[in-house]
Amino acid sequence: MTATPQAPLNPDDLAALREASTATITTQLFKHGLRNTFLAGLGRVTPGAPRMVGEAFTLRYIPAREDIDTLDVYDDYDHPQRAAVEQVGPGQVLVMDCRGEGRAASAGNILLTRLSVRGAAGVVTDGTLRDFGEIEQLPLPVYASGPAAMTNLALHHAVDLQIPVGCAGVAIYPGDVLVGDADGVVCVPRHLVPVIARQAQEQERLEEFITERVAAGAPLRGTYPADAETLRAYEESRLAPSVSD
Secondary structure (H helix, E strand, O other): OOOOOOOOOOOOHHHHHOOOOHHHHHHHHHHHHHHOOEEOOOOOOOOOOOOOOEEEEEEEEEEOOOOOHHHHHHHHOOOOHHHHHOOOOOOOEEEEOOOOOOOOOOHHHHHHHHHHHHOEEEEEEHHHOOOOHHHHOOOOEEEOEEOOOOOOOHEEEEEEEEEEEEEEEEEEEOOOOEEEEEEEEEEEOOHHHHHHHHHHHHHHHHHHHHHHHOOOOOOOOOOOOHHHHHHHHHHHHHOOOOOOO
């Protein structure tokens, strides 16, 4: 399936999301009425990889069937799982809907290495991964529910690419933006990216100022949430010349 072409995202918006934590982004989405955007239960597999920001490329699995899902299916290079790996492009995140089933892995190190070489922005699965030790060394941001040695064919049948999926209980549409950090992964609906990016960036800067004040001994009252006096001090700090100026 070929997804409908979408207008390119503004690189400045993606850069702003890269500055913001998933906690900040979920707060901003909450302000816009979106409460189910955090992919709960997933952990970061590659601690040395950079923060993840990229557009969703989706892959859906259904339960496997013994008479269909045999090892020789991989002789077909158009197999949906293999096709997905070869189609994910730079700046895209492969999002796998595994129905939360983790007894068999959704992918392994060779496929993720291929994605890394292709310039993918990350991998997100609500299932498990095999070759965990090798994957941990990749420079690719990877999020999963944990490890499993069993091949995906035991329980997963790859069927659809680039359709809306559910991953860790969250609706993910092709082209939505996935942001990942140490806390996990949040999905930003594509049409909200320009709004959320700037608001999250501003919240991040304000909270950095507030954290510095709290660390210096300021009480929570009047500081967090910031009252008028704290906000005035924050604005003044932004206008003050930096040491390097």
